Amino acid sequence: MGSGYALLAIGFTLIFGVLRRLNLSYGPSIMVGVFFGTFLFIQFQAGWYTVLVGTVLGAAIAGAYVERLCFWAIKKGAAVASMVSSFAVWMQLEEGVTIAFPDRTYEFPALGDFELIELAGLSVRQEHVIMLGIAAILVFALHQLLYRTRFGLAVRAVSEDPNAALFMGVNTGRVIFLAFILASAIGGIAGYFIMATEEVITPKFGLQATFKGLIAMMLGGMGSVPGAIAGGLLLGVVEKQAEWYAGAVWRDIAAFMLLFAFLIVRPGGLLAQHTAARDLAALRRV
């Protein structure tokens, strides 16, 4: 579960990194993707890869819509307006999905029938092992993209100093747009694998995805990919422990209390580092 959260947090981090703004509609965009995936499954009995592609595509398209309306269109220096606007669009997406899928609760195709496997003396669900593997591959691919390609260079330049990037001839608007779509697509992959283990979806998944991604991102320290991974894994472990010892309701309570305590004691997150000062400077403008 932790690796799913880590992926959610990475997408969140990517958006926050390039924009220094919070996209509350991140989870709902993924939710749109997941519902599109399930639609393909129900309507055409699509195989797992079609459902995956559909999910990612749906999330990316919803993400593009959010970016244009809430971020691109709102002028610089109005980060609060962007955040509230992304919330407004969240409500649109949630109601849109509810209208299109009136039964609210739908089945999501499982990845397959897997047995529990023994791993270092613990019995583990195979789906979780696969999810961890996918997460590792994605993180590696993302690292290559950010540090080895021209697009990655532009993304990093924009996230460090959008004005200077503009001076270098970077089309910042387009880079932000593409990074946003990329982040939503990563979220879509995370959403697919989380859903494939849970096997049931409701429109409330948007809320969960935003919360879990947000918590994991903030636990790790905002705007850092390694931090997002660490935060996601920590969140997964803590939730499991709390659920085991105190019951299902306490799972979420533990997550939020952990976040609240972390913010008060160590606002920079797990991997608090030199970028924290810059983040704070950026946030003061929020």
Next chain:
Amino acid sequence: MLEIADIVTSYGKIEALKGVSLSVAPGEITCLLGPNGAGKTTTMMTVAGLLKPRRGSITFEDRNITGRDPGHIVRSGIALVPENRLVFPDMSVHDNLRTGAYSRSDNEIEDDIDRMFERFPRLDERQLQHAGTLSGGEQQMLAVARALMARPKLLLMDEPSLGLAPMIVEEIFRIIRDLNAEGTSIFLVEQNVHQALKVAHHFYLLEQGRVTFGGSPGDLEEDEVIQRAYLGSAETT
């Protein structure tokens, strides 16, 4: 080479440039001097495409570049060394140079980076260091090198000596002269009038959004230039 004709640029209702005309001749160093708030940086930003002029035209090598986006202007051969350097602090020196070549698509970029390290040995020693850890002078050199990575025909430099120690300022101006000797045209905005007049072929005085003088360094007493560049003159408005 660069012709600016009667440009008007405004921030909201406030006109920062009220009809500025000037030209930069190929192979020369042209300086723009003037007091704070006269519109020097605004002029640079307008040429670089970051601000759109409300009126007037900018021509570069006989092509109209008025109101084009910054990427287009970099590709047409104009690169900017921005005020306050604006290097990417958490990127390595090497990656900073790569951003400078963002507008290029040829495969000589790595060769050019090596050439920059030959020209600026102090950057070579710090290739993998984050740019934010460099000294002010080193960051300025990085900003110049980064702009050169675009292979510009015209280099715009906005206050390159700002906040640097006198020895470093000397070095920066030596670099400016060297670059010019190698054939790069330079359009320079400066507060350091003394140094600027030493390197300039032509200079303009900008006061309150208007050009009030244009000529060669010998045409006006240095004292008067300094007077007008720092305080502005009474008869303009």
Next chain:
Amino acid sequence: MDDHVITVLNNIGGFSFIALSAYLLLLSGEISFGQQAFFGIGAYASGMFTAMFGLSFWIALPLAMLVAGLAAAAVGALTLRLRGLYFAIATLAFAETIRLILVATTWQVDVDGEPVGPNGSEGLGNIRWGFDNEYAPVDFLWMIYGSLGIVLLLFFLMERSRLGSIVRTIGADRLLAETQGINVTRYKILVAGLAGALAAIGGAFYAHIQTTVYPENFDVMLGVHSLAYGLIGGLGTAVGPILGVLLDVGFLEAVEWIQGYRMIAFGGLVAVLLIFMPRGILDERRVHLLRLMLRGRRPDIHGAAGH
């Protein structure tokens, strides 16, 4: 007036309190996603006081405000170092913790042979004070708008007072406020506490009109709505947030054909509005212009552009 109109008006009034609460924090420069916690605390506390312990509403209301105000001040003190997004998320985490703890908590006492008290996700029911004392919805209407009137009056007095300018100074530039000798810490905690108490008023009325409240009434949707109201209506005056509530609850609820698509309409409205007016309809500039016009003077452009 028919019952539906009264219900809608009561809702507008009730939500106005939490919208003003979020607005007060916005003035001091903080975005809170967690004001619903104090709305909820106000609802639960007042409901428990009247239903479980038989207190009068008029005693339960100030007590609930006190409880919520103290809780909010404590959160304000804990989150003092946090700014911007970090503050917003910390308040959200607090609010969700409170809501989930309410889901996990059951504590009931015997009142007239019936168990009364918070019962997990079943909520807190039997808040019969209004019914027992024969208060009709229309009576609550007067109570709500009377209270709202008092609160608004206090807001206007505050905006003209030293406190108002201190709060706006802290909101605009915390460092500047510190250099002017303002004790930022004290005012931040004070503002947080006041905002909490303000939200609790709305919660108390809500609980006594609904007679049953559930933890999910106070989820993040309510919090972000209350924030959105200020941003839609405008940050220039205390009337702004109420205008925001009016637009959402009043306008959209009243227009029948929008019903099925209310969230889509509201979401679109907010998104488009924020593109053109990032600080809301009644922002500082327009409020300034309106004031000038009300005084019968021609607005002079330069004064207005000063913001």
